[in-house]
Amino acid sequence: MPLHRLRHLVPLGAAAAFLLSGCADQAKKETPEQGAQKTSAPDSGRPWEPDDAMQRAERALDAYDDDGSEPRRADSGSAHIASGVHKTFRAPGKRWYRLDITCDTRGVAELTLTLTRGDAEQIYGIGCGDREADQFNIPPGAPFTARVNAVRNGTGLVLWRLNTVSPGDVDGCDDDIDGCDDGDGDG
Template identity: 55%
Template sequence: MRIRPTLRLCLATAATAGLLVGCADKDDSRDKHGEKKPAAQPTTSRSSQDTSSGNAPAWEPDDALQRAERALDAYDDDGTNPKLVDTDTSYIADRLAKTYEAPGDRPYRLDITCNTDGIEELTLTLTRGDEEQPYGIGCGDPEADQFNIPPGKPFKISAEPVKDGAGLFLWRLNTIAPEDVEGCEDDIKSC
């Protein structure tokens, strides 16, 4: 029997297809019975993860720092003209302990916030000499907490570490005009 040219082309195409399927099997796309395996599901990025079902993305320091900066920036248009003295950050797993000298004649305003993984409030302690005042700081609040401190004597801000805690404090210490002090004039003495 003679093979016609059309039949030769069909047989060659079938043989090529068989070789291609054989090659495809080498990449583990078929199971042991020769059935095609389902395609692997694509990995999801952190930004596309579903947070509505309670599967919130893991706490990330960079994201937390940005949220904390927004909380501090919430006071940018408050009508005061603060002069920046210092800005700093501390992880909640580390002990926060910072002392400021407080020279000059302008009152100081401490704007501070925290952003954590699952902790709603942390305790900040303001100390000057023998005077000490603890305050609860809301973590993740849209606005930072503010504390007024008169000039003249050194003061310290501190917080005990949260062992194995994920989170950070971010603060700015500013001086402000005396007429811009709102509320208590000395949050270390407490009003």
């Protein structure tokens, strides 16, 4: 699965911190329809704490604050990895959309993100605990859906921000839902 690491993010408030209160002791088994998740994350030896995890995830979302683009926040949120994410976003206007997404977990190295719009679908791996959030470019148009498979036996959170950016600030593939081959979509 290709991972996309593009540039620029804006601050996310801690409005979803309340979601973290119950995620430390999730103990249900993952079912096959939830998709395979890599669970061999190295143990850092530190206990996983929801408040610390939220701060680390926000720093990952803020990693490219000084890249020169001027994103405008369209939406943001968070979820437990045990619940997963299934969110449909509207994408009107002339500005491109950039989905910035990260995860901070205990024992899960990667989550599966699926982006869909109409019949187009792309699947990506989201690295958990990375210092920089993963970023995905979506052109304006019809609504699109972002889905992160749940990890029923996992402890952790997913944070995302949906920003709009000027077409000239699109870096990398210009449509991560349709997908780009090497050399396509230089933004």
